[in-house]
Amino acid sequence: MASTFSKVLLAGLTAFFLSVSLLAPPAAAQAPASVNPTAQSVKEQQLLDALKPGQALSGRASIPNKNAATLIQPGRDWRAYNQETLPRLAAIAVLGALAALVLFYLLRGKIMIDAGRSTMRILRFGAIDRFVHWLTATSFLTLALTGANVTFGKTLLAPIMGAEAFAAWAGFAKLIHNYVGFAFMAGVALTFLIWVKDNIPNMIDVKWFAAGGGLLSKGSHPPAKRFNGGQKIVFWSVVLGGAFMSISGWHLLFPTNEGLAEVQWHATIHGTLAFVMLALILAHIYIGSVGMEGAFDAMGSGEVDLNWAKEHHSLWVKEEQARKGTSRISGAAQPAE
Amino acid sequence: MARMKFLCDADRCIECNACVTACKNEHEVPWGINRRRVVTINDGKPGERSVSMACMHCTDAPCASVCPVNCFYTTADAVVLHSKDLCIGCGYCFYACPFGAPQYPKTANFGSRGKMDKCTYCAGGPEVDGSQAELDKYGRNRLAEGKLPLCAEMCSTKALLAGDGDIIAQIYSQRVAKRGYGSGAWGWKVAYKETISL
Numbered sequence: 156m157a158s159t160f161s162k163v164l165l166a167g168l169t170a171f172f173l174s175v176s177l178l179a180p181p182a183a184a185q186a187p188a189s190v191n192p193t194a195q196s197v198k199e200q201q202l203l204d205a206l207k208p209g210q211a212l213s214g215r216a217s218i219p220n221k222n223a224a225t226l227i228q229p230g231r232d233w234r235a236y237n238q239e240t241l242p243r244l245a246a247i248a249v250l251g252a253l254a255a256l257v258l259f260y261l262l263r264g265k266i267m268i269d270a271g272r273s274t275m276r277i278l279r280f281g282a283i284d285r286f287v288h289w290l291t292a293t294s295f296l297t298l299a300l301t302g303a304n305v306t307f308g309k310t311l312l313a314p315i316m317g318a319e320a321f322a323a324w325a326g327f328a329k330l331i332h333n334y335v336g337f338a339f340m341a342g343v344a345l346t347f348l349i350w351v352k353d354n355i356p357n358m359i360d361v362k363w364f365a366a367g368g369g370l371l372s373k374g375s376h377p378p379a380k381r382f383n384g385g386q387k388i389v390f391w392s393v394v395l396g397g398a399f400m401s402i403s404g405w406h407l408l409f410p411t412n413e414g415l416a417e418v419q420w421h422a423t424i425h426g427t428l429a430f431v432m433l434a435l436i437l438a439h440i441y442i443g444s445v446g447m448e449g450a451f452d453a454m455g456s457g458e459v460d461l462n463w464a465k466e467h468h469s470l471w472v473k474e475e476q477a478r479k480g481t482s483r484i485s486g487a488a489q490p491a492e
Numbered sequence: 493m494a495r496m497k498f499l500c501d502a503d504r505c506i507e508c509n510a511c512v513t514a515c516k517n518e519h520e521v522p523w524g525i526n527r528r529r530v531v532t533i534n535d536g537k538p539g540e541r542s543v544s545m546a547c548m549h550c551t552d553a554p555c556a557s558v559c560p561v562n563c564f565y566t567t568a569d570a571v572v573l574h575s576k577d578l579c580i581g582c583g584y585c586f587y588a589c590p591f592g593a594p595q596y597p598k599t600a601n602f603g604s605r606g607k608m609d610k611c612t613y614c615a616g617g618p619e620v621d622g623s624q625a626e627l628d629k630y631g632r633n634r635l636a637e638g639k640l641p642l643c644a645e646m647c648s649t650k651a652l653l654a655g656d657g658d659i660i661a662q663i664y665s666q667r668v669a670k671r672g673y674g675s676g677a678w679g680w681k682v683a684y685k686e687t688i689s690l
Contacts, residue, residue: 196675197534197539197540197675198675199677199678199679203681213531214531214532214534215532215535216529216530216531217509218512218526220524223529224531226531226545226679227545227591227682228589229590233558234557237584237587238557304560305582309559309560309562313561313562318561318562322561322563322578325561329580407583419587
């Protein structure tokens, strides 16, 4: 009996395990051949192909440095721009501006005061105005020279100075650039505050530009208030350009945890805008010094020749003459004798 | 001469970070700087892979191209090194590097950058091989002692390979052929403009 029972049990168990094994194959049947461990695997090439321009391949890193999680940033656009396009653009902007100014000087000559110098002077820029101007001007030129050293130094200076001396100078220039940047930021902010009220564009500027600013022909002096259209362009370029330079420079000065693409943009904006502003400021320096008789006095002593003021800022002189209270006009009305 | 390269077999890397730790210890790397790091792609998702990444010692290296003081040089083994005496800590090499290798100790004012530090392929710097000055500035010069970079030498799964590019490419190709899959030679296309056909 016992053997019959065991036979039945064996048959039953066999049938049970057979049915189970038919429904679900045992572990032994899951041979490596039937499972693909790479079915959901990542492939570098696929990930790189999926990136949009400027994007980086990122993951997670267990160290606190957030930038460490960026694995590969494949683009070399910044390098190409920084090493090829930017120096070319900068050379065209700066040399182009210089060439244009030389050409202008040869064709037009120094712009003289048509009525000749008078004996009377008018206060154009007070001490605060001049302080703000020279704070911005000296800091800008310092930043321009130390900044241009980053773009052109290794090509122009390093072969002459030698690698060690040039690196020492470049390290010093970087420090100067970092510190003087704050003076420039202050200068730009003050420039905006003290002169914005006289720099709102209006119809007088349209007429001034229509007359070519009086630059192209002798004896032509389109009317202007305290600042003419050209000066307003310089003002807004300094204020807006200076603001962008300050923001981008700030990001380069204080290394933050933002992505590499953002830092590259800041460096690109900073370098490009710097040379555009330098080209513009060269024209500003020209017309404020060798290009025009009597112009430098405005930022030198602050007092300009009355005839100069009448020719270049006629409406402003009328406002000043009509002003009650302390007059800004000084000097003898008639020549002594 | 050999053309030295790194290759991380991401299908073997187990994200143990021992390469990171060994590197920091071997070279006495300053606090806050990691010459090597492990990045995990698809963390916690199907297809998760970890890649150990450091300076890839690129062909025609972008860092060297953008450096305003030309402080980079390439050795006969194609290892990209730099001089900390010339470096001014401007940050440009970091902006240009596809692998985020250059880092700067925060020593100067406003948190601005000190002299750049990056993976030297355990090959030191311009100083005399094995000198104290070299050790202080760049860490150990194992290559001059005939040894390979420590990170790869001590990798427990032999995921990270270092050595002549042709040889490690051959090893990797054989592995991929044998096991039937491979996620690729990470960074090779970007660093060397060539990759291993699998």
